[in-house]
Amino acid sequence: MTPFSYQRPDSIDQAIALAGADSRYIAGGTNLLDLMKENVLQPRRLIDINGLPLHDIEETAGGGLMIGALVSNADLAWHPQIEQRYPLLAKAILAGASPQLRNMASTGGNLLQRTRCYYFYDTATPCNKREPGSGCPARDGRNRIHAILGASAACVAVHPSDMCVALAALEAQVHVDGPHGQRRIAIEDFHRLPGEHPERDNTLGAGELIVGIELPGEGYASHCAYLKLRDRASYAFALVSVAAALELDGKTIRRARIALGGVAHKPWRIEAAEELLCGKRAEQQCFATAAERLLQGAQPLADNAFKIELARRAIVRALSEAAGGTVR
Amino acid sequence: MSENPSAAGAIGTCTITLVLNGEHRRLEVQPWTTLLDLLRDPLGLSGTKKGCDHGQCGACTVLLNGRRINSCLTLAVMHDGAELTTIEGLARGAELHPMQAAFVRHDAFQCGYCTPGQICSAVGLASERCGYSREEIREYMSGNLCRCGAYPNILAAIEEALPAVRGQKQEDAR
Ligand SMILES: Cc1cc2nc3c(=O)[nH]c(=O)nc-3n(C[C@H](O)[C@H](O)[C@H](O)COP(=O)(O)OP(=O)(O)OC[C@H]3O[C@@H](n4cnc5c(N)ncnc54)[C@H](O)[C@@H]3O)c2cc1C
Ligand code: FES
Ligand code: FES
Numbered sequence: 356m357t358p359f360s361y362q363r364p365d366s367i368d369q370a371i372a373l374a375g376a377d378s379r380y381i382a383g384g385t386n387l388l389d390l391m392k393e394n395v396l397q398p399r400r401l402i403d404i405n406g407l408p409l410h411d412i413e414e415t416a417g418g419g420l421m422i423g424a425l426v427s428n429a430d431l432a433w434h435p436q437i438e439q440r441y442p443l444l445a446k447a448i449l450a451g452a453s454p455q456l457r458n459m460a461s462t463g464g465n466l467l468q469r470t471r472c473y474y475f476y477d478t479a480t481p482c483n484k485r486e487p488g489s490g491c492p493a494r495d496g497r498n499r500i501h502a503i504l505g506a507s508a509a510c511v512a513v514h515p516s517d518m519c520v521a522l523a524a525l526e527a528q529v530h531v532d533g534p535h536g537q538r539r540i541a542i543e544d545f546h547r548l549p550g551e552h553p554e555r556d557n558t559l560g561a562g563e564l565i566v567g568i569e570l571p572g573e574g575y576a577s578h579c580a581y582l583k584l585r586d587r588a589s590y591a592f593a594l595v596s597v598a599a600a601l602e603l604d605g606k607t608i609r610r611a612r613i614a615l616g617g618v619a620h621k622p623w624r625i626e627a628a629e630e631l632l633c634g635k636r637a638e639q640q641c642f643a644t645a646a647e648r649l650l651q652g653a654q655p656l657a658d659n660a661f662k663i664e665l666a667r668r669a670i671v672r673a674l675s676e677a678a679g680g681t682v683r
Numbered sequence: 684m685s686e687n688p689s690a691a692g693a694i695g696t697c698t699i700t701l702v703l704n705g706e707h708r709r710l711e712v713q714p715w716t717t718l719l720d721l722l723r724d725p726l727g728l729s730g731t732k733k734g735c736d737h738g739q740c741g742a743c744t745v746l747l748n749g750r751r752i753n754s755c756l757t758l759a760v761m762h763d764g765a766e767l768t769t770i771e772g773l774a775r776g777a778e779l780h781p782m783q784a785a786f787v788r789h790d791a792f793q794c795g796y797c798t799p800g801q802i803c804s805a806v807g808l809a810s811e812r813c814g815y816s817r818e819e820i821r822e823y824m825s826g827n828l829c830r831c832g833a834y835p836n837i838l839a840a841i842e843e844a845l846p847a848v849r850g851q852k853q854e855d856a857r
Pocket of ligand 3: 791792793794795796797798828829830831832833
């Protein structure tokens with residue numbers, strides 16, 4: 356690792372005042388240190404935010420929950436309110452990484468983890484995300500784990516998080532504070548598609564700090580499922596994942612939320628696909644129609660065409676599981 | 684702020700205190716020293732292994748304030764005041780920790796490289812709300828790889844020792 360200096364502020368204002376172009380915040384460190392060891396990132400200064408008061412989970416006036424940015428992935432998944440009211444989120448988190456990593460990883464850090472594209476990690480190769488304008492070897496190289504939706508000529512990387520896929524289906528809000536004050540960003544608008552600027556994963560501004568994630572009151576607790584498909588049964592990133600959430604009235608779908616992981620530069624959600632399900636009976640046939648709509652425009656690369664069929668089937672299965680009742 | 688790494692390094696060394704395997708320690712660390720490198724190198728606690736150095740294998744698992752973590756992906760300087768237990772700190776004198784004893788009884792290793800991490804991880808598991816069936820133990824031990832493939836005996840050892848380790852922890856908590 357390239358040497359750096361270390362600071363540990365104990366207030367949000369101090370942390371933000373310390374931030375600059377040569378610095379990075381560090382929370383769990385599980386992604387940042389990994390990338391620093393590979394020289395993908397070389398900050399001159401680390402600002403340790405673990406001393407900030409962002410470790411709590413609290414109920415909001417609106418009947419939802421506010422999750423502090425420093426709550427660990429493990430504490431979040433095993434929190435009684437999350438288990439009971441937002442099992443989709445608990446399941447998605449527990450499908451990711453390992454128990455050790457989940458003890459370390461923070462809520463804010465999980466949102467900001469970088470892609471696992473091999474070329475992004477390998478500083479001996481070009482990569483538009485790492486070094487804008489240098490090229491994308493993945494497009495014509497090894498691209499089995501890459502995007503089938505929303506990619507650009509400049510970048511075919513996918514966002515690797517499981518947690519964020521559930522947050523997309525749950526329509527969470529990201530609360531941030533920064534040099535220009537506080538704001539909240541809908542999860543939908545937080546991560547971005549690569550376009551011509553793949554170096555920007557999200558819409559967070561310079562020096563901005565995630566302070567928390569707000570969950571709305573509706574958690575789809577009775578009818579949700581998280582299905583993750585990967586190369587081994589555990590401790591591997593998703594090739595395709597599906598967060599499915601339904602609100603049912605008997606057998607009739609009142610509301611549906613579906614988000615996909617492992618297929619795009621951000622959790623993939625298409626509201627039109629969800630609307631196709633409203634008022635329909637919860638059955639395979641309409642699930643297949645929704646899957647078709649979600650995957651409309653999918654473009655395979657040389658090695659990842661399998662993901663389209665895998666995603667199609669995964670969507671139908673996750674919706675069927677959700678319709679059958681959340682497995683506790 | 685300096686642009687020069689060596690100058691940044693000069694701001695460098697920090698003093699931290701740790702309760703390491705029950706002993707109070709005052710230590711000088713450079714900001715970029717991982718907890719794993721601190722343990723193995725200056726402290727000579729080489730029981731904690733470096734397998735991948737990237738969070739992918741679990742060989743470096745230690746217990747930080749009682750919770751299992753990968754010591755390769757965290758900085759020593761971030762843990763001023765913490766309580767840290769490594770494989771060297773589990774036995775009570777000559778008496779093996781029940782998880783260690785179970786690994787010996789079940790012959791739960793071949794080369795032994797993953798073993799300290801497996802044992803620390805299993806002890807960490809005993810404080811968590813999971814691991815109550817064979818299937819669950821497999822899932823919640825998936826952060827520890829064994830290149831020798833000693834999994835069947837590792838699983839048997841953990842399954843046998845978990846109830847006793849859980850019981851002991853509940854008693855200690857009282
Ligand atoms: C072997 C391995 C397997 C994994 N498998 C999975 C998996 O299957 N699924 C999955 O979803 N994830 C997986 N992960 C990724 C893991 O979930 C992330 O590394 C973790 O969530 C990052 O959180 P952190 O707190 O450690 O972030 P850090 O490493 O501390 O930070 C990551 C980034 O976020 C910034 N940051 C952190 N907190 C804030 C904040 N509050 N405000 C602003 N910026 C901030 C940092 O500056 C840094 O750029 C895996 C990781 C490893 C190493
Ligand atoms: S050495 Fe830390 S996980 Fe492999
Ligand atoms: S015993 Fe050799 S790696 Fe596990």
